Amino acid sequence: MAGMPLSEKKLIRQIRRSARGGKSVVTGIGDDSAVLRVPSGHEVLVTTDFTIENVHFRRDWHRPELVGRRCLTRGLSDIAAMGGEPRAAFLSLAVASDVPQKWVNRFLKGLLDVAKEFKVPLAGGDTAQSAGGIQADIVVVGSVPKGKAVLRSGAKAGDRIYVTGELGGSAAALARLAESKQVGAAYSRYFRPRPGPLARVAVGQWLRRRGVASAMIDLSDGLSTDLEHLCEESQVGAEIEAEAIPRARVGRGKKRVALELALHGGDDYELLFTSAAAVPSVVAGVRVTRIGRTTKSAGMRLIGADGKARPLKAGGWEHFGANL
Numbered sequence: 209m210a211g212m213p214l215s216e217k218k219l220i221r222q223i224r225r226s227a228r229g230g231k232s233v234v235t236g237i238g239d240d241s242a243v244l245r246v247p248s249g250h251e252v253l254v255t256t257d258f259t260i261e262n263v264h265f266r267r268d269w270h271r272p273e274l275v276g277r278r279c280l281t282r283g284l285s286d287i288a289a290m291g292g293e294p295r296a297a298f299l300s301l302a303v304a305s306d307v308p309q310k311w312v313n314r315f316l317k318g319l320l321d322v323a324k325e326f327k328v329p330l331a332g333g334d335t336a337q338s339a340g341g342i343q344a345d346i347v348v349v350g351s352v353p354k355g356k357a358v359l360r361s362g363a364k365a366g367d368r369i370y371v372t373g374e375l376g377g378s379a380a381a382l383a384r385l386a387e388s389k390q391v392g393a394a395y396s397r398y399f400r401p402r403p404g405p406l407a408r409v410a411v412g413q414w415l416r417r418r419g420v421a422s423a424m425i426d427l428s429d430g431l432s433t434d435l436e437h438l439c440e441e442s443q444v445g446a447e448i449e450a451e452a453i454p455r456a457r458v459g460r461g462k463k464r465v466a467l468e469l470a471l472h473g474g475d476d477y478e479l480l481f482t483s484a485a486a487v488p489s490v491v492a493g494v495r496v497t498r499i500g501r502t503t504k505s506a507g508m509r510l511i512g513a514d515g516k517a518r519p520l521k522a523g524g525w526e527h528f529g530a531n532l
Contacts, residue, residue, distance in 0.1 A: 219312070219335055223299075226320055230329035232295035232351075242331040244296055246351045253350035253357065255286035261341040269385050272311045275344075276318025278475070282428065283348030284326060285477040288409040289426040291358040291416025292350035296331040297323060300345040302338035315344075326409070358416050358481070363423035363442035365504040367482040372411055372494050375431055376465035377456030379473020408479055410492035415481060424481035430472045430524020434480055435508060442482075446508045448500035448520060471510075472523035 224237045234243035246252055259279040261267065280297060287294045299319065303312060323330055328348070408426075415421040425438045431453070439446050453471070455464040465473075487496055500511075508520040 222313075223316060223330070223333075226316065227330040228320075228324065230296065230327060230331075233329045233331045236296075236329060236331040237333075242296065242298070244331070244349060246295065249354055250351040251354050251357065253287055253290050253292045253352055254347065255283050255350075256345060256347045257282040257286070259344040259346065261343070267311070267342075271318075272314035273318030273321070276315040276320075277322050279315075279344050279346050280319050280322045280328075280348070281477055283346045284322070284328070284409060285426040285428065287348055287350040288412040289358070289424050289479055290350070290352060291356065291412045291421070291424070292352040293413065294326055294328045294348055294350045294409065296349045297328050298331060298347040298349075299333035300335075300347075301333065302336040302343045304338050304340050304342070307342060319346075352416070356416055358412070358421045358424040360423050360425050360438045360441035362421075363438060363444050363482040363502050364484065365444050365502055367422050367444075367484050367502045368486070368498050369435075369446060369448065369480070369482050369500040369502060370487055370496050370498050371427070371431070371454065371478055371480050372408060372491075372496055373476070373478040374454045374456040374495075375427065375476050375478065376470035376473045377458050378475035379430075379469040380456065380458045380465040382473075382475075383469070407492055407494045408477065411479055411494050411496075414492050415483075415487075420483050420485055420487060421481040422483055424479060427476040427478045427480050428474055430474045430522075431476075431480065432471050432508070432520060433474075433522040433524030436522040438480065438482070439502070439506075439508065442502070443506075445503040445506045446500060446520075447503055447511055447517065448508065449511045451513050452497060452499045454495065454497045454499075468523075471520075474524055 227237060229236060232245050234245050236242055259265065259275065259282065265275045283297065284294055320330065412424065415424065423438055423442050425434050427434050435446055450467060455467065455470040457464055482502055489496055509517040510520040511517050
C-alpha cells in the first residue's frame with residue numbers, strides 16, 4: 209500500500225489517544241457502543257452529515273485541517289439551530305488505500321481542534337477502506353430541555369426573519385478557486401470557518417432560553433434554499449429585502465459579495481430564524497440582522513432597492529438537483 213501505512217487497529221489507537229473525554233461520556237472509544245450521560249429533564253438531539261471528496265471538498269483546493277474542521281462544524285451547526293448543547297461526536301471515516309497517512313493525520317487534527325474548542329468529545333465511530341476517495345460521516349449528539357427544541361415548523365405569518373453574521377463569503381472563495389485564482393488571507397473565513405458553531409451555539413441557546421425564536425435553521429445550503437425549507441415546514445411564505453441581507457466583504461478591497469452569492473451560496477453555517485419579537489442587533493457577541501418577514505401567502509419574494517417584489521426561487525445546493 210503506497211498510501212496509508214497504518215492498519216485499522218493502529219489508526220483507531222491513534223484516534224483514541226488523541227480524543228478527549230467529557231462530562232457527557234461515561235464510556236467512549238473502545239467498546240461496541242458509547243455510553244452517554246444526558247442531564248435530567250433533557251431530550252436528546254442527533255444529527256448526521258456527510259463530507260465526501262469531490263462533492264463537499266477537493267484535495268487540491270482544501271487543506272486537510274480545513275476539511276476536518278468543516279466536517280465537525282456541519283454537525284455542531286445543526287445542534288446550534290435547535291438551541292441545543294452538543295454532548296459528543298462520532299466519526300465514521302472511509303479512505304482509499306492511496307490516501308497518504310499524513311492527510312488523515314492533518315484531517316483528524318482539524319476535527320479534534322474544533323472538538324477541543326467546543327469541549328465536545330469524540331466518543332466513537334468507525335473506520336474503513338473505501339473503493340475510492342474519502343468519505344467522512346459525522347454524528348453529533350446534543351441535548352435540550354424537554355419540549356424546548358427550536359424547530360423549523362414554528363414560524364407564524366407576520367414574524368420577523370433574522371440571520372446571524374454575514375452571507376456569501378464561502379461561496380465567493382469557492383468561485384475564485386473554480387476560476388483557478390489565488391485565495392489567501394483575504395478569504396480566511398472560508399478556510400478557517402468559525403462555525404455557525406462556537407458563537408452560534410451560544411446564539412441558539414440564548415434564543416431558546418428566552419423563547420424568542422419561533423423557528424430556526426442553520427444556513428448550510430444557501431439562504432434561499434434553507435429559507436424555503438423553513439417556510440415549507442411552517443406553512444408560511446416570506447418576503448426578503450435585498451438591501452438588508454448582510455453580504456460578506458472579501459478580498460483585498462473588502463468589497464461586498466454579489467447578491468446572488470449571499471442568496472444562494474452555501475457553507476455559511478450561520479443561523480436563520482424567525483421571531484414575533486424584536487431581537488437585539490448583537491446576541492452573544494454575534495451580529496444579528498433583520499432581513500424580512502413571513503407571510504400568509506405561500507412562496508418567497510425578494511424586494512429590490514426599487515421597492516418592487518419579485519419571486520425568489522431556491523437556488524442553493526441540492527443533492528441530485530441535476531436529475532430533477
